[in-house]
Amino acid sequence: MNVEERIKTVGKIPMERRTIIHFMLVANTINEQMAQALKPFDVSIQQFNVLRILRGQKGKPANLSTINERMVTKMSNTTRLVDKLILKEYVERNTCPSNRRKIEILITLKGNEQLSKMDAIVSETETNLLQQFSTNELEQLNILLNKFQS
Amino acid sequence: MNVEERIKTVGKIPMERRTIIHFMLVANTINEQMAQALKPFDVSIQQFNVLRILRGQKGKPANLSTINERMVTKMSNTTRLVDKLILKEYVERNTCPSNRRKIEILITLKGNEQLSKMDAIVSETETNLLQQFSTNELEQLNILLNKFQS
DNA sequence: TTACAATAATTGTATATACAAATATACTAA
């Protein structure tokens, strides 16, 4: 991808600005391809992320704050995100008996089955996105990603 | 940033998946910091992006499809995005006399003034985000970004 | 000229997201 061509600019862009723009263009590509891959399952990237978190719990229920803490993109409304997953019968929600402020969220069998299928397609998408990277280059990229000030 | 710690996972993540997650975590950081930097001006990142595109036109008006084509994150509704900028009096809109299907969008003096101020703060944010990168590392990063399959 | 296709923008609708305020429950110190 040629950044200047993509954003159709003629003037010179400072290296730092160019890098940030380039980065965000790639991030958008990743997002689009992931969203596209998940479309047949009618779940958003965020919903998929929540399902993965719940599977990682291995049967142990998670509450909303745990989920939010682990999400890649934190959204300010995990309640409604989970609502959508309940409607699809991918997760179930119960109030925690020991602490009734908390709720317990569990992935259902149906959710797990669908998630396996999503996983396969998402992996394919990841492999496709990164097909030009050697193992060494992937490591290099991760090292550079670590340099971003957060 | 330690990815595994951030998403609080214990199991091993495949290198490709880890890279994508890492990438998106950084992309979110960039977005948050940019949005924060622009907050005092009451414009979104997308609105800022449109203002920059209009300034790049150097007085020549742009129509909606031109703007959309040049945006970093294409959104499916540039009409309403421009509406917001008109409300703030940062841009003005006229129907193109030679082709009345098109509209001409221009940045106003007020828009240009505000944009200069935004630019300064956004540059600061960019520098801050990339402060740990040497020039060589920035080049390396841009080369790796080019390897993503789009 | 007129019908049809192409182009450009707008509008409708559903969902997503950010942020603040409200609600419900539990904990704690007087």
Next chain:
DNA sequence: TTAGTATATTTGTATATACAATTATTGTAA
């Protein structure tokens, strides 16, 4: 016990975004 504080989630509201349908205008071929 009770008042106040902390925790956990939910709700309200505004804005953002995706996608499809609609409207307006222009170009073109019969």
